[in-house]
Amino acid sequence: MNILSISILSVLTVIIITTLRPKNSEIALMLGLSCSVIVLLTVLSQVSGIVATINNIIAVSQISTSYVVILLKVIGICLVTEFAVNVCKDAGSQSLANNVSLAGKIMATITSLPLYADILNTVLSLVSA
Numbered sequence: 001m002n003i004l005s006i007s008i009l010s011v012l013t014v015i016i017i018t019t020l021r022p023k024n025s026e027i028a029l030m031l032g033l034s035c036s037v038i039v040l041l042t043v044l045s046q047v048s049g050i051v052a053t054i055n056n057i058i059a060v061s062q063i064s065t066s067y068v069v070i071l072l073k074v075i076g077i078c079l080v081t082e083f084a085v086n087v088c089k090d091a092g093s094q095s096l097a098n099n100v101s102l103a104g105k106i107m108a109t110i111t112s113l114p115l116y117a118d119i120l121n122t123v124l125s126l127v128s129a
Helices: 003-020 025-044 047-061 065-090 094-128
Strands: none
Touching: 003 025, 025 065, 047 065, 065 094
C-alpha cells in the first residue's frame, strides 16, 4: 500500500467517522482505531527494508552498533508514543494524551542516557588531554 492508498483510506475513514460520531460515538472510535491499526501494520511491513539499509550504513561507516540500537529504540518510543497520543486525543482524553506524551519523552531520555554518558566521557577526555 502506498501513501496515496493510505491517504485515501484515512480520508474516507474520517468522513465516515464524522458522520457516525453524533449517532454512535463508540463505533466511530473503533472505526478510527481500526483504520489506524491497518495503516500502522501496513507501514510496519516496510521495516525490513529500513533495517537492511541501516545495516548497510553500519557496515560501510563503521559506526558502533550500540549507538544505532539506542537511536532505533528512541525512534520506536517516539512512534509508539505518537500513535497512543493520537488515539487518546481521538477518544477525547486530552489529559491522558498529555501524560502518554510526557511518559514517552521520559522513556526516550532514559533510553538515550548511555549515549549522553559516552559523549560526556569523550568531552572530558578531550578536555583533560
